[in-house]
Amino acid sequence: MAKKGRKYLEAAKLVDATTSYSLEEAVALMKKASYVKFDExxxxxxxxxVDPRHADQQIRGAMVLPNGSGRSQKVCVIAQGPQEQEAKDAGADFVGGKELIEDMKKGWLDFDVIVATPNMMGELGKLGKILGPKGLMPNPKTGTVTMDVKKAVEDIKKGKxxxxxxxxGNINVLIGKMSFDDKKIIENFTALYDVVAKARPAAVKGQYFLNISLSSTMGPGIKVAV
Structure with a gap:
C-alpha cells in the first residue's frame, strides 16, 4: 500500500474516523480538509x-444529477439513418455506424460514454472484450441503448x-466538484441516495446501507449519518 503524504495525513487528522457526521457537517469538513490547488x-x-451474485440484487442504473456532475463527457453515438443527425444536433462528440466500430476494434476509445441504437448492438456487442472491462458497453438499464438518442445525449451532457x-456490494459515484457550493453537493448527494434507497431489493433483510461516505479526489473519506 502506498505511503500517504504529509498533507494527506494532516488533512486526515481533521476527520474522526469513528464518527458519522451529518451531511452538512461532512460536506463542510471535506472542504476544510482539501489541500490541493485543483478542482477535485x-x-x-x-x-x-446486498449479494450481487443474485440477479435481483444487482443494483444498477443512471440518473441526471440536479446540479450536474461538473464533469464534461465525450459522447460517442453508434447509429444509422435519422438518429445520426439527431445525435449531432444534441451535441454528440462522435457519430457514426460500422466505421466507428471498426475504429474501436483498432483501439480508438477517445470518449467517455457510448450511446447506441438497438439495431447496432449486434455489431457493437462483438467488442465486449474491449468495451466491457472499461465499463463502456451500452446498456438499456442506463439508457444508453435507445432509439431516443437525442434525449440520451442531452442527459449525459447535463450531468447524467x-x-x-x-x-x-459497493457503489462509488462522482456527484460534483469541490467548487460547487455546499447546497449543490447536498442536493446531488440526496438525489442519488434516494434513488439507491428506492432500489432496495425485497430479499435484503435488516440494514440496507452499511456505510456511507463522502470524499474528494485526494482527501480522506468522511462517514455520513443519514
Missing amino acids: SVELSLRLN VEYRVDKD
Whole structure:
C-alpha cells in the first residue's frame, strides 16, 4: 500500500474516523480538509447489504444529477439513418455506424460514454472484450441503448451519472466538484441516495446501507449519518 503524504495525513487528522457526521457537517469538513490547488471531484461511496451474485440484487442504473456532475463527457453515438443527425444536433462528440466500430476494434476509445441504437448492438456487442472491462458497453438499464438518442445525449451532457454495485456490494459515484457550493453537493448527494434507497431489493433483510461516505479526489473519506 502506498505511503500517504504529509498533507494527506494532516488533512486526515481533521476527520474522526469513528464518527458519522451529518451531511452538512461532512460536506463542510471535506472542504476544510482539501489541500490541493485543483478542482477535485466529490465522490459518494455506499456499502450496501446486498449479494450481487443474485440477479435481483444487482443494483444498477443512471440518473441526471440536479446540479450536474461538473464533469464534461465525450459522447460517442453508434447509429444509422435519422438518429445520426439527431445525435449531432444534441451535441454528440462522435457519430457514426460500422466505421466507428471498426475504429474501436483498432483501439480508438477517445470518449467517455457510448450511446447506441438497438439495431447496432449486434455489431457493437462483438467488442465486449474491449468495451466491457472499461465499463463502456451500452446498456438499456442506463439508457444508453435507445432509439431516443437525442434525449440520451442531452442527459449525459447535463450531468447524467451511472451507478452500479460491484462484486463487494459497493457503489462509488462522482456527484460534483469541490467548487460547487455546499447546497449543490447536498442536493446531488440526496438525489442519488434516494434513488439507491428506492432500489432496495425485497430479499435484503435488516440494514440496507452499511456505510456511507463522502470524499474528494485526494482527501480522506468522511462517514455520513443519514
